[in-house]
Amino acid sequence: MSTSLSYKGHRYPVEIINHCVWLYFRFPLSFREVEEMMLERGVVVSYETIRRWCAKFGQAYANQLRRRRARPGDKWYLDEVFIKINGTLHYLWRAVDQDGNVLDVLVQARRNAVAAKRFFRKL
Template structure:
């Protein structure tokens, strides 16, 4: 199962991501500590105003160079520039923002950034279930795939009636079958 995930996870997550609409104009950035083989590392995450994960990066540090690397990678990956970025009060963001995206409005608040803070929860649950990650490379391969695939099967159920939820899940499983190639396989008699 692990080999299957390593081989196909990124491919499936990329296919799902290509089906998503363009990222929004407001990006929420945050970093959180994770343990990799007993050592602490930083998980940087960018989320748009709709809660779609734009990028994830695992790094050793939480300084200006790390923030700059994350912002550049984010802009390259999304091929877009937001109108507003929202961060916590980490000073590394301000320095990197001035250097990389000086024309973009930067809002710093520990309360406005809840969208990014909440997007860490599924990762934390998965990290707990896996008893942590073993390596930085393994975490960097797994987390973007997980953040692309997991929301596909977790619509915001509390916001929709049960009948709409069932219809939505039918559509999502049909998309999943299309992406994985299962839809073209013959069925057993």
């Protein structure tokens, strides 16, 4: 994905390494789940090898995924929702742009609108 990354000396082809690292960073999967998915495709690779690949190539992949994300709109709204977590009332604040994309989320045990606005100002 990046020209500065060197795949020299790796046992597996670049496509397999790319796919394993992409799966790990794109979806909420564990290293063992990625290992099982690759095993279903006929590729025997250990979760420890996938962990090393993610440590070596992961930052470049994560940066590229972040760049591909849709740009937020120019108008943002602060949305407040009441939710129950383990029977306790919490306050969920969401920063939403004009297209309905959720930009960030904050959960508070006590309602504090000033702290929520301060948190979302960093966006």
